[in-house]
Amino acid sequence: DTEVTQTPKHLVMGMxxxxxxxxxxxxxxxxxxxxxxxxxxxxxxxxxxxxxxLSINESVPSRFSPECPNSSLLNLHLHxxxxxxxxxxxxxxxxxxxxxxxxxxxxxxAGTRLSVL
Amino acid sequence: EDQVTQSPxxxxxxxxxxxxxxxxxxxxxxxxxxxxxxxPGKGPEFLFTLYSAGEEKEKERLKATLTKKESFLHITAPxxxxxxxxxxAVRIFQGAxxxxxxxxxxxxxxx
Numbered sequence: 001d002t003e004v005t006q007t008p009k010h011l012v013m014g015m016x017x018x019x020x021x022x023x024x025x026x027x028x029x030x031x032x033x034x035x036x037x038x039x040x041x042x043x044x045x046x047x048x049x050x051x052x053x054l055s056i057n058e059s060v061p062s063r064f065s066p067e068c069p070n071s072s073l074l075n076l077h078l079h080x081x082x083x084x085x086x087x088x089x090x091x092x093x094x095x096x097x098x099x100x101x102x103x104x105x106x107x108x109x110a111g112t113r114l115s116v117l
Numbered sequence: 118e119d120q121v122t123q124s125p126x127x128x129x130x131x132x133x134x135x136x137x138x139x140x141x142x143x144x145x146x147x148x149x150x151x152x153x154x155x156x157p158g159k160g161p162e163f164l165f166t167l168y169s170a171g172e173e174k175e176k177e178r179l180k181a182t183l184t185k186k187e188s189f190l191h192i193t194a195p196x197x198x199x200x201x202x203x204x205x206a207v208r209i210f211q212g213a214x215x216x217x218x219x220x221x222x223x224x225x226x227x228x
Contacts, residue, residue: 109160
């Protein structure tokens with residue numbers, strides 16, 4: 001089973017709202033990721049967590065705040081977003097960071113379609 | 118600068134018409150190349166990973182190959198359900214896991 005579950009599937013929020021995206025995996029993976037994807041563009045990496053510690057922040061604006069409460073859960077807290085932040089937000093996980101072959105394969109969730117009004 | 122380029126940007130084929138998608142890369146330290154399939158409004162689905170030049174992987178009508186500078190995704194006798202965007206990504210060494218994605222090839226198979 002290579003399932004990564006994201007909730008909600010769709011989210012509409014105003015620019016003054018605070019909301020959170022949730023991602024969950026039960027594969028025992030120790031690396032988790034947030035990506036942003038605009039229409040007809042590839043996914044862009046936002047954050048990487050390794051063993052529940054933030055290891056990569058791709059200079060993401062502070063209105064996006066990631067959190068990794070435990071090894072199975074990843075949250076993305078949203079506050080004061082702009083309309084240009086509307087996109088598909090993807091979560092992914094991989095078994096680890098080091099080593100070759102299967103440890104590096106990232107498995108993606110179905111995404112949360114976010115619209116900022 | 119690490120770069121991944123996919124071609125063509127879009128490809129339209131008739132059912133049963135075989136073809137190939139290209140992914141060329143210039144990276145400082147390749148640590149694996151990955152192919153994903155993405156359907157509209159969904160997350161990318163993992164297809165293959167390749168690590169060494171000369172390596173090949175197959176799955177149903179798809180076959181991925183790797184050289185020192187590029188990878189090909191060969192599609193043999195495609196069916197309409199193979200229509201999707203195919204993404205190529207390379208893993209670069211940065212002390213942590215990072216994938217650099219190409220822009221993707223939008224494949225349409227007409228019945």
